[in-house]
Amino acid sequence: xxxxPTAVQRRVIDAAEPVTGRLxxxxxxxxxxxxRGLAFRHPRPxxxxxxTPAGHRIREAPPEPAGEPAAGPPRADTGVFAARVxxxxxxxxxxxxxxxxxxxxxxxxxxxxxxxxxxxxxxxPCAWERTHLVRAAALALEAAGHRPAEPDAEGYRVRATPxxxxxxxxGPDDATLTACTVTLEKAGWQTGAHTDPRSRARYLLASPxxx
Numbered sequence: 001x002x003x004x005p006t007a008v009q010r011r012v013i014d015a016a017e018p019v020t021g022r023l024x025x026x027x028x029x030x031x032x033x034x035x036r037g038l039a040f041r042h043p044r045p046x047x048x049x050x051x052t053p054a055g056h057r058i059r060e061a062p063p064e065p066a067g068e069p070a071a072g073p074p075r076a077d078t079g080v081f082a083a084r085v086x087x088x089x090x091x092x093x094x095x096x097x098x099x100x101x102x103x104x105x106x107x108x109x110x111x112x113x114x115x116x117x118x119x120x121x122x123x124x125p126c127a128w129e130r131t132h133l134v135r136a137a138a139l140a141l142e143a144a145g146h147r148p149a150e151p152d153a154e155g156y157r158v159r160a161t162p163x164x165x166x167x168x169x170x171g172p173d174d175a176t177l178t179a180c181t182v183t184l185e186k187a188g189w190q191t192g193a194h195t196d197p198r199s200r201a202r203y204l205l206a207s208p209x210x211x
Contacts, residue, residue, distance in 0.1 A: 005058060009033060013051065013059050021051030021059075021111065040128070042115060050115055052128060053108035057081040060104065081105050083139035086149035086157035086170075106143035109136070124188035125208035133167045134158050137206055140187040141169075141180060156180055161205070169204040177204055 005013060009032060012025040023030060023039055030049045033039035038055035042048050051059065081101060084091060092098070113126045129136035138158045142148060147155035154172035161168050169184070169191075171177045181191045184206050191206045 005033075005036070005038065009036075009038075010058070013038065013055055016051050016055070016059060020115070021056055021108075023049040023051065025049075040112075040116070050112075051108075053105050053112060054081065056108040057101075057105060083135050083142050084148040085134055085138040085159070086155055088148070089151065091148070091150045102139070102142050105139060109139060124210065130165070130208050133165070133208070134160055136208075137167050137169065137184065137189065140189070141183055144183040144187075146176075146180060146183060163205075163207075166205050166207040169206055170201070171203075174202060177202060180204060 004010075008029065012023060012029050012033065016023050023033070025033075030039060030041075033055065034041060034049070038052055038058060039049050040052055042050060083102070083105065109126075109129070110122050112128055113122045113124070114120045116126045116128070117124065125136060138148070141156055141158070147153065149155040149157050149172075154176075156176060157170040159168045159170065169177070169180050171180060177193065181193075181204060184191050184204070188209050189206045190209045191204050193202060194205050195202055
């Protein structure tokens with residue numbers, strides 16, 4: 001797991017504007033947050049820096065006590081939040097707390113779309129999602145209430161593919177795949193149903209829509 005932000009980085013994150021996530025700090029501090037995936041530099045002037053969804057989760061989470069390992073649900077490489085891709089050996093806690101966490105992450109992602117997509121469009125994936133395909137698709141599914149596969153329960157599974165701009169979504173039956181199709185297309189993804197030539201299992205191939 002990636003180490004948590006430094007005390008200085010944490011102060012910069014905590015001081016971000018509550019809604020937009022706009023950051024204030026020295027160029028070196030902001031650049032360090034960008035390298036860690038906790039912030040991004042807006043492509044349009046005045047090129048301000050804003051928290052990514054991972055950065056928002058850092059701000060909302062209490063600081064980890066020194067010397068104690070993080071506990072709780074699966075974490076992303078930032079050490080804060082990970083959408084469930086399905087099939088995790090230890091899926092972690094569920095219930096209202098997880099639902100709030102997922103909702104907050106999805107709202108942060110919509111804000112990131114608004115800040116980075118041309119004309120502030122929120123109906124299609126942004127650049128961050130195109131470089132984190134599996135996590136982005138899984139977040140769209142989990143935020144819409146779909147159940148990820150668990151050791152004792154069937155559900156969706158999102159997996160990387162050899163195609164650089166597509167993920168595979170597997171499900172236990174056609175009804176699950178149809179429901180996932182509806183959700184992903186509403187979230188700005190384009191999908192197509194396919195059949196594995198060897199196992200004959202049906203799956204979806206999903207990629208972010210550009211227009």
